[in-house]
Amino acid sequence: MSTGELCIEGLRAGIPGREILQGVTLTVRSGEVHAVMGPNGSGKSTLAHVLMGRPGYEVLDGSVTLDGIDLLSLPTWQRARAGLFLGMQHPIEVPGVSLTRTLLAARAPVADDGSHRPEKEMDVRLHDEARRIGFDERFLDRPLNVDLSGGERKRNETLQLGVLRPRFAILDEIDSGLDVDALGAVGRRVEEATTEWGLGVLAITHFRRLLNVLHPDVVHVLSEGRVVATGSSELAELVDRTGYAAYS
Amino acid sequence: MSPVAEGPGPSPSDRVHSLVTSLGARSALMVTIDGVLATVASSVGEQLLSLGRATECSDVEDVLGSVVTDPRDFLLLNDAFAVDPLLVDIATGATIADPIVIIHVVSGGPGLAVFPRTVIRGGAGSEAGVIEIVVDADAGLLADLPSRSSSPRARPSSTSSPERLVVPVTEISVADDSSLSYVSVQALGTDTWQLAHQASVIGASATLESFAVALGGGYARLRTDSALRGVSGTSKLRAAFIGRDEQMLDFRTLQDHLAPRTTSDLLFMGAVADHSHSVYSGLIRVHRGAVRSDARQTNHNLVLDEGAHADSVPNLDIEENDVSCSHGSTVGPVDEDQRYYLESRGVEPDVAERLIIAGFFEDIADQVPIAGTRSMIGQALADRTGAHGV
Numbered sequence: 001m002s003t004g005e006l007c008i009e010g011l012r013a014g015i016p017g018r019e020i021l022q023g024v025t026l027t028v029r030s031g032e033v034h035a036v037m038g039p040n041g042s043g044k045s046t047l048a049h050v051l052m053g054r055p056g057y058e059v060l061d062g063s064v065t066l067d068g069i070d071l072l073s074l075p076t077w078q079r080a081r082a083g084l085f086l087g088m089q090h091p092i093e094v095p096g097v098s099l100t101r102t103l104l105a106a107r108a109p110v111a112d113d114g115s116h117r118p119e120k121e122m123d124v125r126l127h128d129e130a131r132r133i134g135f136d137e138r139f140l141d142r143p144l145n146v147d148l149s150g151g152e153r154k155r156n157e158t159l160q161l162g163v164l165r166p167r168f169a170i171l172d173e174i175d176s177g178l179d180v181d182a183l184g185a186v187g188r189r190v191e192e193a194t195t196e197w198g199l200g201v202l203a204i205t206h207f208r209r210l211l212n213v214l215h216p217d218v219v220h221v222l223s224e225g226r227v228v229a230t231g232s233s234e235l236a237e238l239v240d241r242t243g244y245a246a247y248s
Numbered sequence: 249m250s251p252v253a254e255g256p257g258p259s260p261s262d263r264v265h266s267l268v269t270s271l272g273a274r275s276a277l278m279v280t281i282d283g284v285l286a287t288v289a290s291s292v293g294e295q296l297l298s299l300g301r302a303t304e305c306s307d308v309e310d311v312l313g314s315v316v317t318d319p320r321d322f323l324l325l326n327d328a329f330a331v332d333p334l335l336v337d338i339a340t341g342a343t344i345a346d347p348i349v350i351i352h353v354v355s356g357g358p359g360l361a362v363f364p365r366t367v368i369r370g371g372a373g374s375e376a377g378v379i380e381i382v383v384d385a386d387a388g389l390l391a392d393l394p395s396r397s398s399s400p401r402a403r404p405s406s407t408s409s410p411e412r413l414v415v416p417v418t419e420i421s422v423a424d425d426s427s428l429s430y431v432s433v434q435a436l437g438t439d440t441w442q443l444a445h446q447a448s449v450i451g452a453s454a455t456l457e458s459f460a461v462a463l464g465g466g467y468a469r470l471r472t473d474s475a476l477r478g479v480s481g482t483s484k485l486r487a488a489f490i491g492r493d494e495q496m497l498d499f500r501t502l503q504d505h506l507a508p509r510t511t512s513d514l515l516f517m518g519a520v521a522d523h524s525h526s527v528y529s530g531l532i533r534v535h536r537g538a539v540r541s542d543a544r545q546t547n548h549n550l551v552l553d554e555g556a557h558a559d560s561v562p563n564l565d566i567e568e569n570d571v572s573c574s575h576g577s578t579v580g581p582v583d584e585d586q587r588y589y590l591e592s593r594g595v596e597p598d599v600a601e602r603l604i605i606a607g608f609f610e611d612i613a614d615q616v617p618i619a620g621t622r623s624m625i626g627q628a629l630a631d632r633t634g635a636h637g638v
Contacts, residue, residue: 052592054588055584055588075591075597076588076591076592077591077592077594077595077596077597077600080591080592080593080594081594085592085593086592088589088592091589092585092586092588092589093586094586094589094590094603094604094607095607095608095611096606096607096608096609096610096611097590097603097604097606097607097610101603102590102593102595102603103593105590105595105596105599105600105603106590106593106594106595107594143607143611144589160593164593164594
């Protein structure tokens with residue numbers, strides 16, 4: 001079980017000519033689930049991509065550390081290797097490139113007995129994770145996200161999270177496109193990961209329904225690029241009843 | 249320079265042998281060396297498949313030039329200088345399980361000009377596959393075409409001073425209710441200019457599935473014409489190409505719809521690296537009367553280096569109303585979003601790029617119509633991009 005923290009301090013960032021995040025500060029500890037809620041345009045997806053280092057965004061000020069490692073100075077792939085994972089809102093199609101090959105290239109897993117048998121071990125983990133979230137095992141050999149429905153793509157993101165076992169995961173609207181059964185399976189899998197290996201979660205969502213299956217320890221409301229309220233899960237219920245207007 | 253490589257390493261005939269072996273099971277084999285027929289072997293009875301020199305056929309006048317009816321420039325040269333035009337005659341109703349393999353070996357030194365000519369006739373109701381390879385004896389498919397990883401920058405240009413000329417012409421007729429798969433591979437050295445012409449005529453309810461692979465040549469042109477003359481005929485045209493160093497690859501296509509309810513589906517995909525250049529220009533022509541025809545034309549180009557360049561020029565010429573036509577093309581570097589997605593999983597940038605390029609070609613190599621050649625073609629493409637071993 002790992003202990004550590006993902007620490008965001010005074011983060012100001014955006015796209016060239018437009019500041020979207022205007023000083024975001026929050027800390028997620030290992031094993032915790034934090035929800036970030038907010039209206040359209042509040043900067044939720046920008047936060048996700050700035051943390052992962054998507055090209056096209058620029059950081060103006062602030063810091064992001066993972067167990068003390070300065071993430072903002074690292075390229076995307078090294079942030080991932082440091083233990084950060086982004087479950088994307090719109091997972092991207094990569095024609096001709098299979099999930100297995102990608103995950104082998106990402107980080108070859110080591111077997112429980114310490115021996116290095118990446119392909120066999122990967123195969124075992126992939127099938128195990130696929131069964132846990134009800135991802136059709138026939139899709140494992142398909143090119144990444146090609147010809148997958150929106151819901152299947154979200155299960156695929158969750159499956160990758162289970163195989164890669166990151167320290168911290170940002171889930172950008174992992175609930176969109178999922179039917180109620182899939183939502184339950186995905187929420188349960190992520191929540192189990194918080195105790196299985198102490199995954200820390202930053203779950204970005206519009207709706208409280210995700211939080212019925214993935215129970216947050218802390219809820220943040222993001223508005224106009226700032227965290228304007230932080231509280232327990234009751235805050236999510238309050239937002240659900242009253243809307244975001246009170247926070248803008 | 250001797251036409252046959254001396255010294256250590258496999259001889260040209262060894263290379264041809266291992267190339268043939270890599271293609272898997274076959275029903276027949278024809279080999280020409282510098283245009284001269286050297287080998288004919290078949291394990292299929294003559295009542296199903298007849299092979300040989302077209303000039304030994306009683307109706308030679310009808311055989312040659314029956315498909316290509318637009319005698320221009322290099323075609324006229326081929327007409328004049330083809331030494332041993334080959335004829336592959338698949339009998340009416342014959343089903344030939346394993347492919348017929350034709351290999352044109354170019355082995356001569358500077359100053360050589362070769363004019364391979366092949367006529368393939370699929371009889372009514374027949375079903376067969378043909379693989380035709382034009383290969384340099386010294387720098388062929390299995391030898392030392394430079395790979396991307398070993399020479400990241402261009403070497404001195406060879407396109408300005410070609411030493412050899414190869415002008416292959418292939419005429420394919422697919423008679424009514426028949427089905428033909430045709431795979432062609434061009435693996436010439438960069439000191440060679442190629443001007444190739446592949447023309448097909450498709451009969452009623454007949455299907456041609458063709459796949460061209462362009463790997464070598466200093467300047468290499470491939471003109472692909474498919475005339476849909478019979479009702480409900482189908483032509484599926486595919487090509488994969490990779491340009492490197494100073495290569496210039498030039499593709500010209502014509503999907504010619506002359507009969508009702510005909511279908512053509514073209515997909516050409518390629519990559520240009522170093523200082524290479526590719527041009528795709530294609531025309532869909534739907535003649536008056538070819539109602540309810542369906543024509544598709546797609547060309548995707550990956551530009552892998554700043555000095556490389558790809559042009560794509562799709563065209564439509566539609567004379568009929570009740571038709572469905574689409575065309576599209578893309579030209580650009582490896583997709584930034586795809587790269588970001590892989591990197592966000594922890595894949596290093598250069599590995600991510602190699603995976604995406606390999607995936608781009610795997611996507612089209614999966615569509616090679618003769619299954620036994622898929623791994624050879626996939627491997628040849630991977631070797632050319634330096635994308636193997638990922």
